[in-house]
Amino acid sequence: MTKLRTFVLRAFALSLLVSPLLALAGEEGAAMESAQIDLTDKASLQRGAELYMNYCSGCHSLSYQRYSRMGEDLGLTEEEVKQNLMLSPEAKIGETMNTGMDPAKATLWLGKAPPDLSVEARTKEEGADWIYNYLKSFYVDEARPLGWNNTVFPGASMPHVLWEMQGVQHAVTEPRHGDEPCAKGEFQSQCIVGFQIPESQKGTLDAEQYDRVARDLSAFLAYTGEPSATHRESIGVWVVLFLAFFTLLAYLLKAEYWRDVH
Ligand code: HEC
Structure with missing residues (x-):
């Protein structure tokens, strides 16, 4: 094999290895703001877990996530998980994170049962960015049963549970241009x-x-959708480094073997 061909083959093999990383970096929701999450930022995940337990777990379950595993992944001791994150007195550390909400009652009150959020970030094309934009897009709409609507999820049955922090958003609208659909949704026949x-x-x-x-x-929620992602990403760097090192080693070995032949 000529040197050039070997080189091209090697470069191709390496690009196959690296391309999923590049694709990951380039992926982003169309008109959505990037959430800029960082799954290696344990402090952010810990704050997220606490917010989740306080504001979301009353309605939503995380039936694939155990308290104990969450503690390990987020760098919390069992005691810290028990003290800060297990709100229900009946909850056990090895159990999955269920909600106390009865689905039948929820449907009666809200019009719809709150879905399990374990893999929510993975069910959306935009991933965690969808959730980020959704949580920022609630606005007052008296025409809705609970008085709230959402531009990311129009007609959602979920009330804005974080309104005290964010404040009460009102839609700013403009008349529609001809028959064009509104980019951000519609409110009272105008475009938001x-x-x-x-x-x-103000919140x-x-x-x-x-x-x-x-x-x-x-x-x-991106973490709960893929609990091993926090580990896998840190391992990935070493895998790529190892492969680069191994390629070099294989090349040197080959050069050594073929030296006498040429
Ligand atoms: C009062 C109960 C309630 C609380 C509290 C609540 N939700 Fe919801 N949530 C709902 C309901 C009901 C739906 C279903 C909406 C629909 O399908 O119309 C929903 C839907 C969602 C969805 C969209 C699911 C889908 O269909 O893809 C996300 C994401 C979500 N909630 C996140 C959260 C987060 C994050 C919190 C905490 C900050 C939270 N929810 C708190 C009731 C609640």
Whole structure:
């Protein structure tokens, strides 16, 4: 084999190995804001877990996630998990994270049973970015049964459970141009172009702090969708380094073997 051909083959093999990483980096929801989650940021995942338990677990279950595994992955001791994250007195450390909400009652109250969120980030094309944008897109709509609507999930039966932190968003609209569909959704026959929070309805957090809340929650749900991702990504770097080193070694060995032949 000529040197050039060997080189081309090697480069091709290496690109096959690296390309999934590049594809991952380039993937992003169409018109969605990136959540910029970092699954190696344990502090963010811990904050996300706490927010989840306090604001979401009352309605949603995480039936593939055990408290004990979450503790290990997030770098928390069993005691810390028990103290801060297990809100139900009946919950056991080895159990999955169920909700106390009865699905029949939930349907009666909310019109729909809250779905399990274990793999929510994976069911959406935009992944965790979808959840991030969803949590930032609730606005007042008196025409809805609970008074809330959402541009990312129009007609959602979920109320805005984080409104005290974010404040109360109102849709800012503009008349529609001809027959064109509205990019961000529709409100009272006009197109939504943004949101605005009146001074008297400001939340306890500013926009940047609320973004962090939405980011931590979406990071936590990305983690529950793939609990091994936190480990796998850190192993990946070593795998690629090893392969590069091994390629070099194989090349040197080959050069040594063929030296006398040429
Ligand atoms: C009061 C009960 C309630 C609480 C609390 C609640 N949700 Fe929901 N959630 C619902 C319901 C009901 C739906 C189903 C909406 C629908 O399909 O119309 C839903 C849907 C969702 C969905 C979309 C699921 C899908 O269909 O793909 C996500 C994501 C979600 N919730 C995240 C959260 C997060 C994160 C929190 C905590 C900050 C939370 N929810 C708190 C009731 C709740």
